[in-house]
Amino acid sequence: GIQVEQSPPDLILQEGANSTLRCNFSDSVNNLQWFHQNPWGQLINLFYIPSGTKQNGRLSATTVATERYSLLYISSSQTTDSGVYFCAVEGNSGYSTLTFGKGTMLLVSP
């Protein structure tokens, strides 16, 4: 099956700093989503981005499908950004199922 690798596994930032999270995947994809999981386990959909660039406030994401990677940018980080960020992809299986990476755990300190 499709493989998803995220880096870095852990990241500690001071409030106000910027960061870039990376997701590499092993095959062509129909769908790529970025999620933020808060400490209570809630998985929040940040971006649906199989290709191109999108922005939502302080967050933006870029997927270069031909090179099989996606980047999530967090600018002016806040303590509420803490949590685990997952990249998940849907391969060409014909089902709308997602394969998740292992996540990047982000801690933003005040």
Next chain:
Amino acid sequence: ETGVTQSPTHLIKTRGQQVTLRCSSQSGHNTVSWYQQALGQGPQFIFQYYREEENGRGNFPPRFSGLQFPNYSSELNVNALELDDSALYLCASSLVGSGIGSPLHFGNGTRLTVT
């Protein structure tokens, strides 16, 4: 727009027992998927239901089974519970067949503890 809702939020069961988890899909969605998330791991795909039939399955044994109802809600049943079944169980819904990509939207999950 009603989001994905799951019940119960927490559950404690004993090894060998059976459990049923429930999920109501987001309005307008016709497909439900279930994922298992062990502590410190990413969610793992269990199975997907479309038009009330299983439409794809991950690497989970047959004691994990499910149902989808005409209103697109779904149940996940786990028989003969094992300690390793302790996890957060996430339900996600999406719209399949629209001709365009549809993101998955997740519920808040059911945290199952098996003792």
